[in-house]
Amino acid sequence: MIKYYSVNGKIVTKEEASLGINDLSILRGYGIFDYFLIKQGRPLFFDDYLDRMQHSAKSIGLPLPFSRQELKQQIYDLIKANDLEEAGMKLILTGGYSEDGYTPTTPNMLILVATLPSYPLTHYTEGIKLMLHEYHRTFPTVKSINYLMGVNLIPQMKAVGAEDVLFHFEGHIHETTRANFFIVKNDDTIVTAGEGILEGITRKKTLELARKCYPVEERNLKIDELQTAKEAFISSSTIQVMPVVQVSETTIGNGKPGRVSQHLRQLFRELEKEYLSALLV
Numbered sequence: 001m002i003k004y005y006s007v008n009g010k011i012v013t014k015e016e017a018s019l020g021i022n023d024l025s026i027l028r029g030y031g032i033f034d035y036f037l038i039k040q041g042r043p044l045f046f047d048d049y050l051d052r053m054q055h056s057a058k059s060i061g062l063p064l065p066f067s068r069q070e071l072k073q074q075i076y077d078l079i080k081a082n083d084l085e086e087a088g089m090k091l092i093l094t095g096g097y098s099e100d101g102y103t104p105t106t107p108n109m110l111i112l113v114a115t116l117p118s119y120p121l122t123h124y125t126e127g128i129k130l131m132l133h134e135y136h137r138t139f140p141t142v143k144s145i146n147y148l149m150g151v152n153l154i155p156q157m158k159a160v161g162a163e164d165v166l167f168h169f170e171g172h173i174h175e176t177t178r179a180n181f182f183i184v185k186n187d188d189t190i191v192t193a194g195e196g197i198l199e200g201i202t203r204k205k206t207l208e209l210a211r212k213c214y215p216v217e218e219r220n221l222k223i224d225e226l227q228t229a230k231e232a233f234i235s236s237s238t239i240q241v242m243p244v245v246q247v248s249e250t251t252i253g254n255g256k257p258g259r260v261s262q263h264l265r266q267l268f269r270e271l272e273k274e275y276l277s278a279l280l281v
């Protein structure tokens with residue numbers, strides 16, 4: 001049972017944890033976050049996520065109120081207080097309490113813990129459907145708290161039986177609302193957008209693994225390339241690697257999860273195990 005969160009460096013009960021209503025995250029949606037998994041009581045790929053958190057904070061001009069070492073200590077303390085084995089942890093940095101309701105001030109830093117989401121096994125064995133939507137996130141490399149478009153599209157997405165929305169803009173595919181997107185061409189080349197995206201940590205790890213076995217291209221991915229793709233998949237911290245078999249009206253390849261996607265899913269799961277066992281040494 002998750003009992004504690006952290007607010008500005010102090011561990012407090014979930015009930016006590018609060019943020020004032022003048023915070024710029026509430027007034028203007030100004031804030032960033034990051035999200036990583038705790039497995040076997042340890043943060044997974046910890047430094048990669050902290051690097052990205054730092055990048056996001058810097059990009060929108062919010063100073064992180066704690067050093068990396070302090071932040072790590074707070075996270076370890078929170079793991080201990082909650083006696084966590086498996087969980088998702090969210091670091092949130094907000095624009096702070098703003099006198100004029102517009103100008104950022106001293107940021108507030110929250111650390112939230114939640115149980116890990118789980119997905120039906122059939123998503124992996126049969127693949128999922130995505131729904132196309134024309135949109136490009138502002139500050140794409142920043143993990144901002146703004147998910148306005150994605151959340152707004154939930155009813156439409158459900159109506160067509162899609163699991164996520166795939167954003168494209170000016171003929172190019174970027175990413176889904178909460179995951180990176182890849183296609184596999186007939187010659188096993190893996191293609192994913194090279195810019196204009198959130199650089200997912202799962203994407204980074206998956207590409208490192210993929211490069212050992214397949215050609216990889218990080219470049220503009222044309223929407224037309226979906227027509228001839230043999231496979232497609234998405235990646236994120238919670239879903240790892242998940243096959244995509246349909247994008248709006250287009251069936252990908254033969255409509256079944258492909259060999260390359262399944263191989264990468266397997267490699268990613270092994271990497272996670274290796275990472276965790278290396279921490280125990």
Ligand SMILES: Cc1ncc(COP(=O)(O)O)c(C=O)c1O
Nearest residue numbers: 178179180198200201202236237
């Ligand atoms: C817009 C967007 N792209 C990609 C990702 C995947 O990133 P990661 O693999 O680090 O979870 C996320 C994760 O939340 C996201 O919000």
